Amino acid sequence: MIYSPSRKEISMLTRIRILGLTIxxxxxxxxxxxxxxxxxxxxxxxxxxxxxxxxxxEIQQLEDAYDAAHLIMIDxxxxxxxxxxxxxxxxxxxxxxxxxxLEQNRRKQEVRAQLSEERFKFLxxxxxxxxxxxxxxxLELRDAQRRQRHAE
Numbered sequence: 001m002i003y004s005p006s007r008k009e010i011s012m013l014t015r016i017r018i019l020g021l022t023i024x025x026x027x028x029x030x031x032x033x034x035x036x037x038x039x040x041x042x043x044x045x046x047x048x049x050x051x052x053x054x055x056x057x058e059i060q061q062l063e064d065a066y067d068a069a070h071l072i073m074i075d076x077x078x079x080x081x082x083x084x085x086x087x088x089x090x091x092x093x094x095x096x097x098x099x100x101x102l103e104q105n106r107r108k109q110e111v112r113a114q115l116s117e118e119r120f121k122f123l124x125x126x127x128x129x130x131x132x133x134x135x136x137x138x139l140e141l142r143d144a145q146r147r148q149r150h151a152e
Contacts, residue, residue, distance in 0.1 A: 041066060048141060052134045061129045069122040076115040083108035 042048050043062045054062075087104040090097065127135040 040070075042138075042142075048138075051141060052130060052137060054130070058129055062126065065122065065125040065129065069118060069125070072118050073115060073122075076111060076118060080108065080111045080115055083111050 041063075043052075043054055043059050049059065083104065087101065087108055090101045090104055126138075130138065
């Protein structure tokens, strides 16, 4: 006799798989953040801080704004990954429920939109702290760095 799992068992296995993937996402996000922190915190780069003439008070304000925004963005990134995993699970089912998949895709897109909005709000905060002129200079520096990376 060949064992065939029931729908309930398959559903439980799917949930366990989603939980495992969620845990993996948190671990990967932590490792990525450790490698990526200096690039995100451009104000901690002496060259850029000097070029923009940042004061110690402005650097502290940028740190505080980053800390607040980063926590929200970490949460939204993990939610986006969870929604993406749920969608993939639906798409992998032998009997595709198109309505459920479309709804799940909508939920995934909503979380991604929230993440994009939080990133944009952080840019507003940066602009408030350093002012419009230095913000434009920052954008120019960023564009120059991108061009240099693409040239290499």
